[in-house]
Amino acid sequence: MKWKKEWVSYALGKELPELVLKNANVVDVFSKRVRTADVAIQEGRIVGVGEYRGKREENLAGRYVCPGLIDAHVHIESSMTSPALFSRQILPHGTTTVIADPHEIVNVAGERGMEYMLRASENVPVNVYWMLPSCVPINSLEHNGAVYDAAQMERLCRHPRVLGLGEVMDCPGVLVGKPELLEKIELMRHGVIDGHAPSVRGNELQAYCLAGVQTDHECATYEEALERVQAGFLVQIREGSAARNLEAIVSGALKDGLPFDCFAFCTDDLHLDDVKRQGHIDHNIRKSIRLGLDPVTAICCATLQPARFYGLRDLGAVAAGFRADLVVLDDLEEFRIVQVYKDGVPASEKITGIPEPMAEPELTHTVHVPAISAARLALPAQQNFPVVTLVPGEILTRLEYLELPGQKGVFRPQGDLLKAAVIQRHSGSGQLGVGVVKGFGLKNGAIASTIAHDSHNLIVIGDNDADILCAVDALRACQGGYAVCSGGKVRQVLPLPVAGLFTERADLDVAAAQHEMGKLCRSMGVPENLDPFQNLSFLSLCVIPEIRLTDSGVFSVAENRFLTGENG
């Protein structure tokens, strides 16, 4: 905390501070109760809570003031916007601080991506802290854009906005003592080591914890959450666009009478249309309160608790010395926000102007895909082909061995079977894997995306080669994003040129575009219970059961081996 000697005069009431919020009902996260007081603010800092007069006074007339909210784990890339644009969307919802893991961009652009994120989040309307991504590449099964190793981390590990190591997804790697992973944990041990350990229980969880992992945002059940609390974890309760764990955990804890001290809130991956529709961390708070959680306890999960855990000593409370990141509410039970202050300035004044693009050319030219001939997409018609069968409403898939129908011995998509391909887009090698997906429903067209977890190769799905190639060409042309093609023509494109993951353009309404493209896909046959681009983007993630498609071919997660391709 930058501290000025002069502030003491304001605290003492000897000089009038710039702004005093008079007659506030202060949500005190320390005593866990609400009390009436004035909040004195000078140069973005709370200089006193008590009885104060100010140069400017705002009579809150009993409205509630709580600390600015903290998202304890988020991938900003999931918003498909830059840190500056993302900040503008969440600040009005009361979020003044995020702890972000730039896992996606670093998978594409390595250290350059990490440095861009630091730079691009420096002067944005919310506090952006970073965890250095621990698993880039996530594995050796797919080809991503970069390796991010301990030597590169070392250059940033003491950066004032770097708080530790990003989610250690490679739990098996920890348990077998993978040297390069342990090296990263060792390097970042002065900070927080974030975890990611869905379903890990018992002695394996003890071992994971012993290795130094301290948080987890992947708990889907109360029982998983309780076991992590007992191990000393901060459990980050997630409400994302795809994964929603809050109801299970909060209801479970309430029923069991567990204290909420070891919980924080997070979104992990949240699309902007969800932010617009239901909110950000304020949504986690409202949902918790509706489930029966006391509002002050819910606020603590979004403020002091993550702040203390991550060592953010001047965040998360309405008290002298803390940053004047404040949320004004006219109702505590409904958590109805009427004003947000960031560093003592109303949110509306913080989000004026248009943020400048900051990505260098190397970062906006990452879709290196050569011309692909239709012949390279050919699959022989055959018996017993390992087909990726979608599970409605899930990102899980099922492996089914099916007959591929065809003409002249070549597979032709028909009925419920579509063709999909993953094309390596980082080195320009043009390596690709072709597979078959059941249940996507698309007719007379193709859709493609350069967001494809976690290596973010170009993934495309369609029922004919012409549209598939058209979609690939469209994404090469705009250097990444989403594309929908039909009848050999581009129907719609959402250009996301920064690492092929997000945009810096303030004039582009990503949420609206996403919504429209979804509608377009549905008009082309994609069923309601399937989010076309979301499902597509997880089709290549080799850690989720049961079967995935990569640029090396079809992969069985259970068997941990390729079923097709050179290695199949």
Added chain:
Amino acid sequence: MKWKKEWVSYALGKELPELVLKNANVVDVFSKRVRTADVAIQEGRIVGVGEYRGKREENLAGRYVCPGLIDAHVHIESSMTSPALFSRQILPHGTTTVIADPHEIVNVAGERGMEYMLRASENVPVNVYWMLPSCVPINSLEHNGAVYDAAQMERLCRHPRVLGLGEVMDCPGVLVGKPELLEKIELMRHGVIDGHAPSVRGNELQAYCLAGVQTDHECATYEEALERVQAGFLVQIREGSAARNLEAIVSGALKDGLPFDCFAFCTDDLHLDDVKRQGHIDHNIRKSIRLGLDPVTAICCATLQPARFYGLRDLGAVAAGFRADLVVLDDLEEFRIVQVYKDGVPASEKITGIPEPMAEPELTHTVHVPAISAARLALPAQQNFPVVTLVPGEILTRLEYLELPGQKGVFRPQGDLLKAAVIQRHSGSGQLGVGVVKGFGLKNGAIASTIAHDSHNLIVIGDNDADILCAVDALRACQGGYAVCSGGKVRQVLPLPVAGLFTERADLDVAAAQHEMGKLCRSMGVPENLDPFQNLSFLSLCVIPEIRLTDSGVFSVAENRFLTGENG
């Protein structure tokens, strides 16, 4: 935390750890409940809590295991023993960690004293962390042995066992922005800044907090404690030999329904006879439970809460990765300790052998008092002399202007009026102040001490000059401690040669000696409601109302001026 890759095998149960405490009722400070589990220990570290087998197994048969206790604020010097000897006394009481402020020794010996404390606490049976004393000298009114400034602090501020800045007693200095004090706060801001602010309230407390102070152990009432909790302080609830605040704060908080999250326990100043009689931090826990506090909450105040606040990341919990500092209890309500483990080893094995003396000659030769002639102790018989009147049961004093009776115009102690003197003992200048004390009760003798807060000059009181000089000579001869003289002869001496404050001799039973010397003093007339050496040691502390005696003369605290002497 030193971490070894191999530990994971123990956590996984693939290899048998050295020791498993089977069937324990683990006090889980995270979930704040008790659960049955085995605790696996390897190389002093908890490697897993769950179901484990071990090379050696100890069946606890349902006994409770809680984390080792933490004293969040203590002056080890008050025990009149070295860190090694002190550790041996407190470890059997379950205290495995202390956060100590070496304010006393640094007032005598400056940086040399600080370095001794670090060295002498390195390999002792408990974890000793240090706060660098912030107010040495405490003021310019008395003459102490050393200045400890920011430049000296800087050399140690990143030491792994230095956690921050010791109690900032000079609250007025903070409020007026005293540059040398702010410099120290700034230097130590990466750690914790300990406070000391009895009775400071309202906007002054806000200003003190804004300056960076984060803890206080001086709360005497619940209202003071609540106000500090609301400001974000860790309130260290004190049970010392002289100051006992636990009942007021714990009862108040229970009555008011305040959560206990922002509390820790401390002793501040505790004599070894009190440790023997009632315990150390275990006493704070027992007393809290008797007042109605839930045992698990009480244990949290003595473990996880101070550990987290001071950034001691592997202390304060029974969980994988934490140090195996454990207390085994056969009753939670009575907090009855049956075993203590330090780093996985039973306390009894940790406190074998005799600790080596570690003080260098300069540290054991600090009583620099030249020969004093009786003439220098003479006070004229006079009207209206400012007499120090003791208040029974308090360390407060009252100022009374009384007539000094005498012979040949020279004051001769008689009735209830004794002569006292403070002799500067640091530079050898022989500067001294003489005063008169009412209510001490001593007849036919004198007692002297080199423990005299906070400058630790030699203080002596008696009813005749011969015994006064005899006591001074006795302390010069043994280089500090306590002395009782009568009839011109030394009756008893407790030698405390390290900085004139404590001993390194394991064979010296300080508690017994203290007890005996107290009895001797009472046989010489000191009343029951007065602790002779304790009261004597505070007679020179110029921050406690109403009147004090220093080597510069009699000082009025209220008027902030000397009433006698060159400056009077």
